[in-house]
């Protein structure tokens with residue numbers, strides 16, 4: 390069963406909004422831009438409708454480049470196989486801030502208010518990240534209640550996990566319940582939505598929380614973490 394979490398509060402971090410806008414810690418926005426950022430963060434709070442969803446699935450088998458879940462849901466990724474061989478369950482999750490913020494961004498663009506649109510869009514990206522952290526924390530609490538720990542979270546499109554595998558995640562999620570749909574190109578609507586998977590395994594398993602990148606020999610990978 391898909392579990393839903395709604396009606397929770399989140400805090401949009403101005404520093405993170407600045408980071409989405411391309412500012413560095415050493416060189417933040419000037420005074421007038423900072424005022425716009427504060428105003429658009431305020432507007433974002435009025436527009437976001439945070440909600441997140443998750444479902445736990447048992448892992449049946451882990452092969453070299455496949456993770457087979459209950460109901461024969463199949464995750465195709467050597468990277469995830471390396472992580473999930475230390476897990477016995479996964480949580481498939483979806484987090485969204487709803488459609489209203491991106492509709493307002495479109496309006497601002499059409500009105501030629503490009504800076505405000507960009508700042509509001511960045512505020513939405515940061516809000517979506519906070520919603521994703523919220524569902525991750527809930528999954529971590531669930532895992533801890535059973536003496537388990539969680540892996541890092543992963544989304545389709547990361548490393549060797551093809552974006553087309555969004556379809557596997559959406560086999561689990563009910564679009565009517567979540568309000569998030571998937572296009573033929575595997576893009577989500579609303580755009581400010583994040584889907585992904587987290588492994589759950591015994592908390593004393595040292596490798597569980599490690600990044601798969603630590604044992605990867607790919608040179609100069611931009612996604613290394």
Ligand code: SF4
Pocket residue numbers: 468547548549601602603605606607610611612613614
């Ligand atoms: S370094 Fe790059 S290729 Fe290697 S596991 Fe990390 S994301 Fe994947």
